[in-house]
Amino acid sequence: MGGLVLLSDHLVQVMWVSGPSMTPCLNDGYGEAHLVKDMILVKKWEPAQNLRRGMVVTFPSHLNPSQTTVKRIIALPGDRVTPRNQSDTAQIVPWNHVWVEGDVADAKKTMDSNTYGPVSMSLISGRVMCVLWPRMRMLKWDDWAREGGELAAKRLRVERDAVKIEKPYIGA
Structure with a gap:
């Protein structure tokens, strides 16, 4: 049992x-039944x-920080x-932060960086690797970044590497 806890926690x-x-x-078809839930595997x-x-x-x-987004x-x-x-106005994502959004087309159905701004990388607790249920599949994040994908409108709102961001200097 201890090994299982270690596996889950780390x-x-x-x-x-x-x-x-x-x-x-994730949760494709949610609007039809409101019961759809995907089971995912998260790398910690x-x-x-x-x-x-x-x-x-x-x-x-x-x-609610006790819940996971x-x-x-x-x-x-x-x-x-x-x-x-x-x-x-356009915003520059600061050092050690990321801009996150839900995939849903209706902005009213997601609370994301459009609501609360960039998220500190230190808050990121995991990366979704795959969907286990109802249909097992890997999440191919690199497909999202390619031209012509279904989420192209999001990519058009991002100017990559607009400014050079460096780690802040903390004097000795």
Whole structure:
């Protein structure tokens, strides 16, 4: 039993995802039955290392830190992002932060960086590797980053590497 706890706490974790915010990637068909939940496998080991645009990550909920949120990274430090509400000014993602969004087309069905701003990489608790149920499949985050994908509109709101961001100097 102790090995299972170690595995869950430090290497991987199985989680259920509820809600429409990551549709169609997760919980596809949520609007039809409101009962759809995907079971996902989350990698917990060094979750904030080598993050890439398109990866699906977990972190504490902005509203209730005891709950876990699942969102997609759409921008990295130094990227310029135009929020979904086009009236807002573009923002530069600061050092050690990422811009995350739900995949759902209806902005009212997701609370993400458009609501609470960039997320500190230190808050990222895991990376979603695959869906285990109802249909086992790997999440191919690199497919999201390719031209012509179904989420191309999100990519168009991100100017990659708009500014050079360096780790802040902390004097000795």
